Amino acid sequence: METFINITLFTMLVATAIAIVRMQRLFAIAMLSGVFSLLSALLFVVLDAVDVAFTEAAVGAGISTVLVLGTLALTSRVAKHSTHSPAIPLLVVLVTGATLMYGTLDMPNFGSPDAPAQTHVSPDxxxxSPHEIGVPNVVTAILASYRGYDTLGETAVVFTAGIGVLLLISGLHRRREDEDEEEESGES
Structure with missing residues (x-):
């Protein structure tokens, strides 16, 4: 069943990516980018990476979508047609994808009981954890203590993105007030 869910999520990710590439309406692209991030977060949950899923949902689906929508409010709503061939970007994507796949060839199988993470790190x-940290939940102990700097970094990213959204929203508010003042002075 888990394999079926993984394949379904990957298929939905690919379909969403193809739809994003084919669209011209920037609002629809922004919304589909948020959907792509939510699908990625769901995939991370299925793969038992809940902390990464939380960060992806908060930053990728939430704050990034708001920032893109805020940017769209300041710019055009339709993408301009490209004057160059998409062959070079496609080649770069294919080479990058092939390199990433090549890099995974010597990794242990997913969930393999004899993988280094299962034989050395996890048992340790x-x-x-219960003796050193005193927290009964091992995942919480790892995230809050052993990986504290990493978790702090993720929190800083979410905080910084939140501040960016607030600054963007305040700029939009000021711009609308300025436009309203110009309209009122033009009507007089």
């Missing part, structure tokens, strides 16, 4: 965390 499971044994030491």
């Amino acid at each position: 965390y499971l044994e030491r």
Whole structure:
């Protein structure tokens, strides 16, 4: 069942990416980008990476979508047609994808019980966490203590993106007030 869910999510991700590439309406592209991030977050949840899923949902689907929509409010709503051939960007994407796939060839199989993470790291965390940290939930102990700097970094990213959204919204508010004042002075 889990394999079926993974394949379904990957298929939806690919379909969403193709739809994004084919569209011309920037608002629809922004919305589909948010959908892509939510699908990615769901995939991370299925792969038991809940902390990464939370960050993807907050930053990718939430704040990034708001920033893109705010940018669209300041610019055009339709993409301009490109004057150059898409062959070079396609080639770059294909080479990058092939390189990433090549880099995964020597990795252990997903969920393999003899993978280094299962034989060395996990048992050590499971044994030491209750005594060193004193938190009964090992995942919380790892995220809050052993990976504290990483979690702090993720929190800083979310905070910075939130501040960016607030600044963008305040700029839009000021712009609308200026436009309203110009309209009122033009009517007089």
